[in-house]
Amino acid sequence: MxxxxxxxxxxxxxxxxxxxxxxxxxxxxxxxxxxxxxxxxxxxxxxxxxxxxxxxxxxxxxxxxxxxxxxxxxxxxxxxxxxxxxxxxxxxxxxxxxxxxxxxxxxxxxxxxxxxxxxxxxxxxxxxxxxxxxxxxxxxxxxxxxxxxxxxxxxxxxxxxxxxxxxxxxxxxxxxxxxxxxxxxxxxxxxVLYKKNTPTMFKNSKSEIFMGLISGISNNGKLQIQLQDDTIKEFGIKEISFL
Missing domain, CATH: 3.30.930.10 (Bira Bifunctional Protein; Domain 2)
Structure with missing residues (x-):
């Protein structure tokens, strides 16, 4: 070193x-x-x-x-x-x-x-x-x-x-x-992932605001969010932000 x-x-x-x-x-x-x-x-x-x-x-x-x-x-x-x-x-x-x-x-x-x-x-x-x-x-x-x-x-x-x-x-x-x-x-x-399994407000790349639960990280490093209809959607680093 x-x-x-x-x-x-x-x-x-x-x-x-x-x-x-x-x-x-x-x-x-x-x-x-x-x-x-x-x-x-x-x-x-x-x-x-x-x-x-x-x-x-x-x-x-x-x-x-x-x-x-x-x-x-x-x-x-x-x-x-x-x-x-x-x-x-x-x-x-x-x-x-x-x-x-x-x-x-x-x-x-x-x-x-x-x-x-x-x-x-x-x-x-x-x-x-x-x-x-x-x-x-x-x-x-x-x-x-x-x-x-x-x-x-x-x-x-x-x-x-x-x-x-x-x-x-x-x-x-x-x-x-x-x-x-x-x-x-x-x-x-x-x-120790921030907001994991906690209801959280997000904004996507289209400036749409929605609520979801962080459930994990995909194999390619995307954030996995459980939506209100219980489906899991994945987001890249430029595709979502925390409110």
């Missing part, structure tokens, strides 16, 4: 992607920065983080034999790693919001962006970007329903120590992937 610390960069994912194209990287190479000017999240959204207060980093992982058809388990392994670390910090009402946001009650505490490189039917390598709100206590008005470790626990955290804890946990869960222990990850993920 190699950790590269930057004082500032536009995006740790972009920096690490460029680095991987121009050099041979050691597995589990980490790029971490105190200041990220153009952080990216899901749906091409921005990740806003106050400098020197939070963890913004990206991790390079190379796979030997990981099929694209099992890619949802990479989401599971990564999000469960963050969940496990925060659970040990006694963050209350912790859950994973599909596909891989970490929530404390109804407030987001961590975002994850995974970008893969493919060879044939396999994932060659992945760049996993993680933005974790740690010691920040005041957030811009444009950020709704967010929180941090410090807001939840009143503890000021050492960012380097927290980073090491997360990397170790990710490596442990990646071992489950490499060993094809998908059932373990599946079971743990569904146990």
């Amino acid at each position: 190699k950790i590269i610390k930057l004082s500032a960069t536009d995006s740790t994912n972009s920096f690490l992607k460029d680095l991987s194209h121009n050099s041979t990287l050691e597995n589990y190479t980490v790029i971490v920065t105190q200041k990220q000017t153009k952080g990216r999240g899901q749906h091409e959204s921005k990740w806003v983080s106050k400098p020197f207060k939070n963890l913004t980093f990206s991790l390079f992982i190379e796979f030997k034999n990981f099929k694209i058809t099992n890619s949802k388990y990479l989401n599971f392994a990564t999000s469960l790693s963050i969940y496990n670390v925060l659970f040990k910090k006694k963050i209350t009402k912790l859950s994973i919001k599909w596909p891989n946001d970490i929530m404390s009650a109804n407030k987001k505490i961590c975002g994850i962006l995974i970008e893969n490189t493919f060879t044939g039917d396999k994932i060659k390598n992945s760049i996993i970007g993680i933005g974790l709100n740690v010691n920040q206590e005041i957030f811009p008005d444009l950020l709704k329903n967010v929180t941090s470790l410090k807001l939840e626990t009143a503890v000021n955290y050492n960012l380097d120590e927290l980073l090491n804890e997360i990397i170790i946990e990710i490596k442990n869960n990646i071992d489950f992937l490499e060993s094809n222990m998908f059932e373990v990850l599946d079971k743990k993920y569904l146990e």
